[in-house]
Amino acid sequence: MLERLFAKELVRQEVSQERFIRIPEEVREVYVRLGRPTPLARARRLEEALNTPAKIYYKYEGVSPTGSHKSNTATAQVYYNMMQGVERVVTETGAGQWGSALALAGAMFGVKVRVYMTRSSYLQKPYRRVLMMLYGAEVYPSPSDRTEVGRKFLAEDPQHPGSLGIAISEAIEDVLRDEGARYCLGSVLNHVLLHQTVIGLEAKKQMELLGDYPDIVVGCVGGGSNFAGLAYPFMEDRLKGKAETRFIAAEPRASPTMTRGIYTYDYGDTGRLTPLLKMHTVGHSYKVPPIHAGGLRYHGVAPTISILLNHGYVEARAYHQSEVFAAARLFAETEGIVVAPETAHAVKAVVDLAREAKRAGEPVTILFNLSGHGLLDLKGYEDYLEGRLEDYEPRKLALDARP
Numbered sequence: 001m002l003e004r005l006f007a008k009e010l011v012r013q014e015v016s017q018e019r020f021i022r023i024p025e026e027v028r029e030v031y032v033r034l035g036r037p038t039p040l041a042r043a044r045r046l047e048e049a050l051n052t053p054a055k056i057y058y059k060y061e062g063v064s065p066t067g068s069h070k071s072n073t074a075t076a077q078v079y080y081n082m083m084q085g086v087e088r089v090v091t092e093t094g095a096g097q098w099g100s101a102l103a104l105a106g107a108m109f110g111v112k113v114r115v116y117m118t119r120s121s122y123l124q125k126p127y128r129r130v131l132m133m134l135y136g137a138e139v140y141p142s143p144s145d146r147t148e149v150g151r152k153f154l155a156e157d158p159q160h161p162g163s164l165g166i167a168i169s170e171a172i173e174d175v176l177r178d179e180g181a182r183y184c185l186g187s188v189l190n191h192v193l194l195h196q197t198v199i200g201l202e203a204k205k206q207m208e209l210l211g212d213y214p215d216i217v218v219g220c221v222g223g224g225s226n227f228a229g230l231a232y233p234f235m236e237d238r239l240k241g242k243a244e245t246r247f248i249a250a251e252p253r254a255s256p257t258m259t260r261g262i263y264t265y266d267y268g269d270t271g272r273l274t275p276l277l278k279m280h281t282v283g284h285s286y287k288v289p290p291i292h293a294g295g296l297r298y299h300g301v302a303p304t305i306s307i308l309l310n311h312g313y314v315e316a317r318a319y320h321q322s323e324v325f326a327a328a329r330l331f332a333e334t335e336g337i338v339v340a341p342e343t344a345h346a347v348k349a350v351v352d353l354a355r356e357a358k359r360a361g362e363p364v365t366i367l368f369n370l371s372g373h374g375l376l377d378l379k380g381y382e383d384y385l386e387g388r389l390e391d392y393e394p395r396k397l398a399l400d401a402r403p
C-alpha cells in the first residue's frame with residue numbers, strides 16, 4: 001500500500017534497519033549547488049546582549065535558495081521518484097517552505113510538482129506561492145474544490161483556514177487518482193528525518209573542528225524533521241552513554257503536540273487516509289489556530305521523536321507567538337538574520353536557556369538549528385511590530401474521533 005503512495009526506495013528507507021544509508025552522488029551534487037555544507041556560526045553578539053556565560057552556536061540552513069532545511073529531503077525524494085520514472089509528485093505545504101523546496105527539486109530533476117497550500121498561508125504568504133510557480137509547480141489553496149476531502153471542509157466553512165492535516169489528505173487523494181503520481185511528505189516520516197540528518201552529521205564535524213561539543217541541542221518542531229536532523233547524530237552519543245547532551249524541542253502553545261498531546265496511534269492527516277502512526281498528537285481533527293509559523297501547524301509529531309520524548313531523552317517547551325517574535329527580533333538586532341517564524345520558537349528556547357545558564361553561572365554550550373530565514377515572512381513581523389499578533393491558548397484536544 002505504501003508503494004502506491006511513495007517511491008519504492010523511500011518505502012525501503014522508511015522501514016530500514018540500517019544505521020547509515022549512502023547519499024547518492026547526484027543528490028550530493030545538488031546539495032553542493034544548494035549551499036551544503038551549510039555554515040555553523042557562533043552567535044557572539046547575542047551572547048553579549050544576554051550577558052550569558054553560555055556559548056551559542058547555530059547551524060544555518062537558511063542559505064539554500066528557498067531559504068530552509070526542507071531542500072535536504074526534497075532533493076532526495078524527487079531524485080528517487082525520478083529514478084523510478086514517476087511523472088508528478090504531489091504534496092502539501094504550510095508556510096510554503098516545503099512546497100518551494102519540492103518545487104525547486106522538481107525543476108532540478110525534471111519532475112512535475114503539484115502543491116496543496118493551507119489557505120491561511122496561501123493568503124498570508126503570497127510570495128512563497130509565486131516562488132513555487134516560478135519553479136514551475138502548480139499551487140492550490142487547501143481546502144480546495146479539487147478533492148472530496150477539500151469539498152467537505154469547504155462546505156463546512158467556505159473561509160476554512162486549512163491545516164497541514166487537511167492538505168495532506170488532499171494530496172493523497174490526488175495521488176490515488178493518478179497512477180503516474182506519487183506523494184511526498186515534508187516531515188514526520190522516518191525517511192524524511194533520515195535525509196535531514198545531513199545537518200547533524202555536518203554540525204558534528206564542524207563542532208569537532210572548533211574543539212567543542214554541545215551540552216544542549218535545540219530545534220523547533222512542526223513534524224520534527226529539522227530538530228531530528230540536527231539532534232539525531234548527537235543523540236547517538238547520548239544513547240551510547242558517550243555524552244549527556246540535553247535535547248530541547250520548541251513548539252507553539254497553539255499547537256502543543258509534545259507538551260499537551262497524548263502518545264497514541266493517530267492518523268497523519270485530517271481526512272484519515274494515512275496509515276496510523278504512534279505519536280504524540282492533539283488529534284487529527286484539532287483545529288490549529290492561524291499562527292504565523294505555518295510550518296508548525298501540525299497535529300502530531302514524528303514517531304521517533306515521540307518515543308524519545310516518552311523515554312525522557314527529549315524535553316519539550318511551548319511558547320506563544322508574541323514571545324517568539326520578540327526573541328526573533330533580538331536575534332535580528334544582534335546577529336543580523338531574520339529567522340522564519342518557525343525557527344523563532346527555537347530562538348526563544350535558546351534565549352531562555354542562555355538566561356537560565358546565567359542564573360546558574362554555568363558556561364554551557366548550546367547548539368541550535370536555524371532552520372530557515374524569514375525574509376518571505378515579513379507580514380508576521382509587521383503584525384508583531386504593530387502590536388497585532390494574537391496569542392492563542394491551546395484548544396481542547398480533538399482525540400474523541402481517534403480510532
Ligand SMILES: Cc1ncc(COP(=O)(O)O)c(C=O)c1O
Pocket residue numbers: 068069094095096097098186187188220221222223224225226227294295296340342343371372373
Ligand atoms: C523554516 C522551517 N522550520 C521548521 C519547520 C517545521 O518543520 P519540521 O518540524 O519538519 O522541521 C518548517 C516547516 O515548514 C519550516 O519551514
